[in-house]
Amino acid sequence: MEPWFADAKPIDSLEPEIAFHLCDEFHPAPYQRPEPLALPGFQRAERLRACTSEAIGHEAELAAYYGQVAALARQHALKLHQVRQYFWMDLRLDNEDANVHLSFPWYDTFSSMDHFLVAVAGHDEGNIYNDQDQGWAVEVWARNGTLYIRESNPDSDDEPGQAVALPRTGLQARIAPLRERTAKLVAYLAKELGPEAWPGSEMQPAGALDLR
Template sequence: MEPWFAHAKPIDSLEPEIAFHLQDEFRPVSGGPAEPLALPGFPRAERLLARTSEVVGHEAELAAYYAQVVAAARRHALKPDQVRHYFWMDLRLDNDGAGVELSFPWYDTFATMDHFLAAIAGNDQGMIYDDQDQGWAIEVWARNGTLYIRQSDPEADDDPGQAVTLPRAGLQARIAPLRERTVKVVAQLAKEFGADVWTTGELPSFP
């Protein structure tokens, strides 16, 4: 057992969700004048975030939003990699009642997120996931049907991080439909948009 297991906060589960980051303006040059982007009109809990559960049935509308980004990029003769950040995604796991939120600030494609989700969904024991990048780290251990998850800042000596413990089966039951829904949403979005920018983040050319 890791020493921090003893201090992990027991919770019943976490609610995982994947979302698409939205921006209401396009800036061809950092710090330069901005051009407005019309946001999708479908209902969302957060103005600049479209959860996969909210996107279902509205993929064409979201694709139209991304088409604005491409049109603006073409007007300013920008390359696809110069507007990649307009297509970023977001993964969060939270439990509002327990005041717990786990974020993955360096994961912006479904492929990177799915490595984590697949580890939780599997049956491996011991340390099943470990990653870190610029002021952020996460490690996940599985032991006898229980998960121990800690998120911390490895660059801060005085940061104990946030550690939780929860039943693995409950989180697995929530992850399965999330992965399935995200795959379907991205596939439909790619069909409407003309390219899949969200699975791996690769966009060799504009559609």
């Protein structure tokens, strides 16, 4: 049992969600005039963020948005690694009532997020997940049906971070449909635009954009 378990905030649940980052301008190069991008028309809580729960059923609109990015990248002879930021995604775990918001700032593809989701959705006990990068760390423990999750900044002693304790089954039940709809959206985008921008299939970071 880790010492921080005692200080973990008990909550009923967390709502996991994955979103696509949107941009309303395409910047081909520094000091060049940006070109407008038409955003998808489906309803969203945030203008520049399309959650999977909002995008499902609107796959064609999402593909049309990314098609603009692909066309502009080809027009300016840019490679995938030069426009990677236009394909970023994010994972969040929220409980609005408890004012708990866990983020994964270094995960920007579904394939990187899915390692965490699979670990939580499984049945292993003990320390089931650990990761850290610059200014951020997350660790997850499973013990007797309870999940203990802590997000912190390993580079700072002044930031205590946040730790929560919650029933494992509730989060597991939410992860299954999230993974299903995200996989469906990413598969559609990979089919329409090519797999290079959507890790989970093969990706060639330094190759030419081959988005159809």
